[in-house]
Amino acid sequence: MNKNVLLTGASSGIGASISEVLSLEGYNLFLCGRRKLEKKNYFSCDLSNIENINILFKKAKEYFNGNIDILINCAGEYIYKPIDKMNIDEINYLIDLNYKAPYILSSLVIVDMKKNNWGRIINIGSISGMVGEANATLYSSTKSALSGFTKALALEVAQDNITINQINPGWVDTPLSNSCLNEDEKQEIIDVTPQKRFVEPKEIAKLCEYLISDSAKGITGQNINICAGLSIGC
Ligand SMILES: NC(=O)c1ccc[n+]([C@@H]2O[C@H](COP(=O)([O-])OP(=O)(O)OC[C@H]3O[C@@H](n4cnc5c(N)ncnc54)[C@H](OP(=O)(O)O)[C@@H]3O)[C@@H](O)[C@H]2O)c1
Numbered sequence: 001m002n003k004n005v006l007l008t009g010a011s012s013g014i015g016a017s018i019s020e021v022l023s024l025e026g027y028n029l030f031l032c033g034r035r036k037l038e039k040k041n042y043f044s045c046d047l048s049n050i051e052n053i054n055i056l057f058k059k060a061k062e063y064f065n066g067n068i069d070i071l072i073n074c075a076g077e078y079i080y081k082p083i084d085k086m087n088i089d090e091i092n093y094l095i096d097l098n099y100k101a102p103y104i105l106s107s108l109v110i111v112d113m114k115k116n117n118w119g120r121i122i123n124i125g126s127i128s129g130m131v132g133e134a135n136a137t138l139y140s141s142t143k144s145a146l147s148g149f150t151k152a153l154a155l156e157v158a159q160d161n162i163t164i165n166q167i168n169p170g171w172v173d174t175p176l177s178n179s180c181l182n183e184d185e186k187q188e189i190i191d192v193t194p195q196k197r198f199v200e201p202k203e204i205a206k207l208c209e210y211l212i213s214d215s216a217k218g219i220t221g222q223n224i225n226i227c228a229g230l231s232i233g234c
Helices: 013-024 050-066 088-117 127-131 135-158 173-181 183-192 201-211
Strands: 004-008 028-033 042-044 071-072 119-124 162-169 223-226
Touching: 004 013, 004 042, 004 050, 004 223, 013 028, 013 201, 028 050, 042 050, 088 119, 088 135, 088 162, 119 135, 119 201, 127 135, 127 162, 127 223, 135 162, 135 173, 135 183, 162 201, 201 223
Parallel strands: 004 028, 004 071, 028 042, 071 119, 119 162, 162 223
Antiparallel strands: none
């Protein structure tokens, strides 16, 4: 598999699992996270800063000495707070990271994808953006916005052999969920989830692997929930 993949959020959780699965499949990967890691195919930066997005794009192209065939926008953060407790810095930060960064990175990679008449973009959204989540109004709306973007861009490039899809996880067992839930809260989530479990990061990674394959060329503009049944009721 000679395709070049740019993956954000690769240093932890779901992104780390995607990186593992795709590298085993032979994809060439350029990774981004915020923490510092000593890897030659890795760039550490804060994606809420637009300058860094441009640098990341340039570094990935230099590393591949060619085009980015596949973009996976996985970096993201969660804020759980009532709306009246949100401040403007948090609002700007989450919109920049969860929505603007995937939008801008997509606008950069799409140029070569169109020239090559082949491309894949996957956005990692959230079930929270599909069904709404009290006390996560901003997070939920950034992921809903991403879902609108996914559909609109998929239409725009439908004739260029480029697919854009979004995976919406429910609660996944990662550092993100572990940092914002105590043991009682985790049990409450398991109790209300139809399959009585958290989703594993590898389940998301394996769906990415399928969506970027040629077998999935007819799937575009879709929002696919992997949520152990959370979106269908309890
Ligand atoms: N876990 C869940 O239950 C869940 C559910 C639904 C959707 N999601 C979505 O899945 C994605 C991955 O989440 P996760 O659970 O794997 O979380 P995670 O383990 O906390 O990983 C988040 C990744 O995003 C990177 N990141 C965070 N802020 C960044 C910034 N400002 N600039 C650049 N990179 C940044 C992190 O880098 P560092 O760690 O190096 O800082 C890390 O690689 C997110 O978009 C999240 O919204 C997660």
